[in-house]
Amino acid sequence: xxxxxxxxxxxxxxxxxxxxxxxxxxxxxxxxxxxxxxxxxxxxxxxxxxxxxxxxxxxxxxxxxxxxxxxxxxxxxxxxxxxxxxxxxxxxxxxxxxxxxxxxxxxxxxxxxxxxxxxxxxxxxxxxxxxxxxxxxxxxxxxxxxxxxxxxxxxxxxxxxxxxxxxxxxxxxxxxxxxxxxxxxxxxxxxxxxxxxxxxxxxxxxxxxxxxxxxxxxxxxxxxxxxxxxxxxxxxxxxxxxxxxxxxxxxxxxxxxxxx
Amino acid sequence: xxxxxxxxxxxxxxxxxxxxxxxxxxxxxxxxxxxxxxxxxxxxxxxxxxxxxxxxxxxxxxxxxxxxxxxxxxxxxxxxxxxxxxxxxxxxxxxxxxxxxxxxxxxxxxxxxxxxxxxxxxxxxxxxxxxxxxxxxxxxxxxxxxxxxxxxxxxxxxxxxxxxxxxxxxxxxxxxxxxxxxxxxxxxxxxxxxxxxxxxxxxxxxxxxxxxxxxxxxxxxxxxxxxxxxxxxxxxxxxxxxxxxxxxxxxxxxxxxxxxxxxxxxxxxxxxxxxxxxxxxxxxxxxxxxx
Amino acid sequence: xxxxxxxxxxxxxxxxxxxxxxxxxxxxxxxxxxxxxxxxxxxxxxxxxxxxxxxxxxxxxxxxxxxxxxxxxxxxxxxxxxxxxxxxxxxxxxxxxxxxxxxxxxxxxxxxxxxxxxxxxxxxxxxxxxxxxxxxxxxxxxxxxxxxxxxxxxxxxxxxxxxxxxxxxxxxxxxxxxxxxxxxxxxxxxxxxxxxxxxxxxxxxxxxxxxxxxxxxxxxxxxxxxxxxxxxxxxxxxxxxxxxxxxxxxxxxxxxxxxxxxxxxxxxxxxxxxxxxxxxxxxxxxxxxxxxxxxxxxxxxxxxxxxxxxxxxxxxxxxxxxxxxxxxxxxxxxxxxxxxxxxxxxxxxxxxxxx
Numbered sequence: 001x002x003x004x005x006x007x008x009x010x011x012x013x014x015x016x017x018x019x020x021x022x023x024x025x026x027x028x029x030x031x032x033x034x035x036x037x038x039x040x041x042x043x044x045x046x047x048x049x050x051x052x053x054x055x056x057x058x059x060x061x062x063x064x065x066x067x068x069x070x071x072x073x074x075x076x077x078x079x080x081x082x083x084x085x086x087x088x089x090x091x092x093x094x095x096x097x098x099x100x101x102x103x104x105x106x107x108x109x110x111x112x113x114x115x116x117x118x119x120x121x122x123x124x125x126x127x128x129x130x131x132x133x134x135x136x137x138x139x140x141x142x143x144x145x146x147x148x149x150x151x152x153x154x155x156x157x158x159x160x161x162x163x164x165x166x167x168x169x170x171x172x173x174x175x176x177x178x179x180x181x182x183x184x185x186x187x188x189x190x191x192x193x194x195x196x197x198x199x200x201x202x203x204x205x206x207x208x209x210x211x212x213x214x215x216x217x218x219x220x221x222x223x224x225x226x227x228x229x230x231x232x233x234x235x236x237x238x239x240x241x242x243x244x245x246x247x248x249x250x251x252x253x254x255x256x257x258x259x260x
Numbered sequence: 261x262x263x264x265x266x267x268x269x270x271x272x273x274x275x276x277x278x279x280x281x282x283x284x285x286x287x288x289x290x291x292x293x294x295x296x297x298x299x300x301x302x303x304x305x306x307x308x309x310x311x312x313x314x315x316x317x318x319x320x321x322x323x324x325x326x327x328x329x330x331x332x333x334x335x336x337x338x339x340x341x342x343x344x345x346x347x348x349x350x351x352x353x354x355x356x357x358x359x360x361x362x363x364x365x366x367x368x369x370x371x372x373x374x375x376x377x378x379x380x381x382x383x384x385x386x387x388x389x390x391x392x393x394x395x396x397x398x399x400x401x402x403x404x405x406x407x408x409x410x411x412x413x414x415x416x417x418x419x420x421x422x423x424x425x426x427x428x429x430x431x432x433x434x435x436x437x438x439x440x441x442x443x444x445x446x447x448x449x450x451x452x453x454x455x456x457x458x459x460x461x462x463x464x465x466x467x468x469x470x471x472x473x474x475x476x477x478x479x480x481x482x483x484x485x486x487x488x489x490x491x492x493x494x495x496x497x498x499x500x501x502x503x504x505x506x507x508x509x510x511x512x513x514x515x516x517x518x519x520x521x522x523x524x525x526x527x528x529x530x531x532x533x534x535x536x537x538x539x540x541x542x543x544x545x546x547x548x549x550x551x
Numbered sequence: 552x553x554x555x556x557x558x559x560x561x562x563x564x565x566x567x568x569x570x571x572x573x574x575x576x577x578x579x580x581x582x583x584x585x586x587x588x589x590x591x592x593x594x595x596x597x598x599x600x601x602x603x604x605x606x607x608x609x610x611x612x613x614x615x616x617x618x619x620x621x622x623x624x625x626x627x628x629x630x631x632x633x634x635x636x637x638x639x640x641x642x643x644x645x646x647x648x649x650x651x652x653x654x655x656x657x658x659x660x661x662x663x664x665x666x667x668x669x670x671x672x673x674x675x676x677x678x679x680x681x682x683x684x685x686x687x688x689x690x691x692x693x694x695x696x697x698x699x700x701x702x703x704x705x706x707x708x709x710x711x712x713x714x715x716x717x718x719x720x721x722x723x724x725x726x727x728x729x730x731x732x733x734x735x736x737x738x739x740x741x742x743x744x745x746x747x748x749x750x751x752x753x754x755x756x757x758x759x760x761x762x763x764x765x766x767x768x769x770x771x772x773x774x775x776x777x778x779x780x781x782x783x784x785x786x787x788x789x790x791x792x793x794x795x796x797x798x799x800x801x802x803x804x805x806x807x808x809x810x811x812x813x814x815x816x817x818x819x820x821x822x823x824x825x826x827x828x829x830x831x832x833x834x835x836x837x838x839x840x841x842x843x844x845x846x847x848x849x850x851x852x853x854x855x856x857x858x859x860x861x862x863x864x865x866x867x868x869x870x871x872x873x874x875x876x877x878x879x880x881x882x883x884x885x886x887x888x889x890x891x892x893x894x895x896x897x898x899x900x901x902x903x904x905x906x
Contacts, residue, residue, distance in 0.1 A: 051795045051798065051799070070803050071803075078799065078800075081796055084796070086792055087791045088841065090847070094565070094845065095792075098788050098800065099799075099801065313876065328876055329877055330876045330877055336759065337592065337877065338621050338759065339871065340875055340876035341876065342592070342593055342617060342621070343876045345593075345613075357757075359759075359761065360760060363621055368612040468740065
């Protein structure tokens with residue numbers, strides 16, 4: 001039971017966004033995908049969630065997603081998009097409830113409120129979604145995604161969360177809150193794939209990190225193994241220095257001024 | 261010519277008064293008449309008192325406008341028609357919609373369609389059909405003979421040598437700077453020919469929007485339009501300036517001589533008892549301008 | 552105070568309000584039907600006839616014709632057309648993710664109209680066996696095809712990568728309407744007198760031509776289209792979050808869109824074919840319902856069908872009594888009632904077109 005992507009290739013016209021990327025993610029872990037702008041990390045997430053036409057193979061819990069029906073996939077995994085637009089003035093709780101039936105929580109009416117409480121927004125349940133700030137909207141969407149795969153493990157099968165830059169519009173406190181939620185989901189037996197921009201948060205929360213550059217996988221492994229001066233400087237094309245201060249030795253990345 | 265027209269009109273008026281007086285006033289008012297010419301004929305036959313209701317195009321003689329109006333004859337409401345409880349419906353050709361007519365016919369009443377034709381014979385046939393339907397065939401025959409003589413007279417008076425015939429452009433509307441003009445096969449076309457003119461547009465049939473250049477090619481000597489106000493003394497100076505300023509019309513002979521004739525639409529186009537009068541009036545207007 | 556306990560009951564309120572509305576509107580629909588049978592240009596009334604029937608008296612010929620051949624088919628037609636217009640408005644707004652997307656405004660009605668005009672003018676050139684086969688269905692079916700083609704074209708033009716540009720949609724709708732209008736104009740030019748007369752009857756936007764034959768021709772297609780549209784609730788809710796998210800929560804987006812487009816085209820096309828252009832029902836009804844009980848399509852679509860039927864039946868009552876024995880084209884009545892509401896939507900929610 002895992003997520004396996006094999007030799008994924010995606011091209012937009014003549015531009016090759018992904019040139020054969022493989023990835024294996026395990027339940028119980030947060031797998032982060034990082035890389036510079038345009039490296040193909042969101043494209044990879046799109047391929048793994050069947051949002052994006054691709055060549056190659058993606059196996060989710062052992063089944064090829066290419067032959068799975070949308071509702072079968074929806075019962076296995078939920079996807080948090082980078083940005084969410086919403087047509088019509090749905091209330092916050094109604095947004096969380098959309099798609100509940102396709103997920104594993106079924107008709108359980110209390111799940112949406114619990115999911116909202118999980119992201120700390122239960123007092124906003126009756127608000128119109130359109131009145132929320134960008135960060136609040138992002139957290140409501142996370143609650144919706146959580147409601148869809150409410151139990152990280154169901155019948156012995158792990159559920160998966162695909163998060164595309166889940167903390168991009170959040171302040172530092174909520175960045176930590178959201179990453180804690182993701183890690184808790186993984187610790188409870190689910191799988192989390194997150195496209196990340198912030199290398200320090202990645203180092204703090206990811207169990208494994210895939211580094212993409214120019215449509216290829218540059219490195220894949222534990223943060224301490226792959227978040228190195230050499231690999232990151234190659235990936236991003238600028239000088240970066242990684243330190244691992246005590247007590248826990250989590251890598252900490254600082255830009256290295258070129259003139260210094 | 262004007263004297264003749266007045267004489268006939270006076271005769272017709274007297275005749276109407278006489279027949280109305282002799283008609284049995286005891287008959288119930290249970291006739292719905294639809295179509296301007298049809299209603300005129302009913303009244304001219306001295307049967308005006310039998311009218312229960314009319315359609316929107318029946319506006320002559322003026323007293324019929326007091327009757328309830330069932331709307332436009334081509335967009336009838338079946339229940340509206342039935343609500344005036346007619347025992348007899350006299351309708352010009354083309355009443356609709358067809359579904360509404362089907363329903364009306366299904367109800368317990370007589371529905372007589374009066375055939376339309378743009379000729380003198382057509383008018384006579386209308387009179388006879390209406391007379392039969394109203395049960396006054398003798399009166400209809402008398403009126404028919406009268407109208408026929410009048411028409412023959414009017415057309416004979418109106419006749420012009422081919423070379424001197426004026427080219428007439430009948431303009432239905434100039435809405436939005438677009439000219440909708442009559443081609444062949446229309447009431448306007450028929451009346452123009454009867455009145456000793458030539459229809460300037462023969463390239464198409466029916467009323468259609470005509471291009472500016474085609475108006476130039478048609479080279480009308482006179483523009484003929486409907487006078488919606490229906491009054492002769494209305495000042496059309498402003499409207500005329502506007503008309504002759506239209507690019508399409510500016511270069512025509514009609515614009516050079518500022519020749520425009522406005523006549524009541526119902527009088528011109530309904531092909532009923534007053535058509536002889538229409539012929540005389542149009543003819544007078546066309547050829548009086550010379551002198 | 553705990554927020555969860557506090558807000559949970561209110562949350563259910565909007566949904567239960569929408570469900571209660573089903574019953575309220577169903578009741579109102581019955582009343583509207585009774586009103587429609589009760590009043591008209593003649594003094595025949597439903598109550599009188601019922602009393603007569605109770606006493607065992609026979610109805611007169613006129614009474615039978617008025618009730619059975621005029622008011623009843625007209626009521627059925629009004630209800631069907633109103634429901635069709637409102638549901639296709641709601642479904643199209645869901646599909647395009649915008650409350651301004653109305654089949655009448657974005658050119659679908661014009662496309663359907665073109666189909667209907669084609670059938671009226673060129674139908675005579677069809678081989679006899681085909682005419683015999685299609686019969687009464689030819690005009691509605693052609694209108695459906697016209698509506699279908701324009702909806703697909705519109706969606707193609709205004710939707711890129713799963714998101715709809717409202718400005719493009721409205722502009723494409725204008726272009727589509729102009730094109731259909733122009734082609735219709737050409738057809739009108741070549742039509743003969745009898746066909747012109749048919750076109751005039753058809754174009755006035757009236758239920759005056761309602762007959763059992765028409766109800767039987769249009770009814771099944773409209774019922775089918777409404778039935779299909781009512782199935783779309785969950786899918787359209789998902790689509791409110793964008794096509795990608797809709798797919799992620801388990802909706803077969805392509806199939807859902809195809810069904811929505813077919814249903815909208817069929818409902819709009821047939822409604823246009825039997826009643827001419829009747830505007831604003833499709834935009835006003837869903838908007839009022841969203842204000843009353845929220846945008847959840849699972850309840851919105853059924854409520855729209857009910858309220859659309861009610862409004863059109865009542866508009867028709869107005870159309871045939873205010874100037875009786877003549878009648879107003881019903882399109883005028885709906886425009887007088889609907890256009891101000893449309894402007895009000897634009898005024899109060901200026902962000903709609905830009906977003």
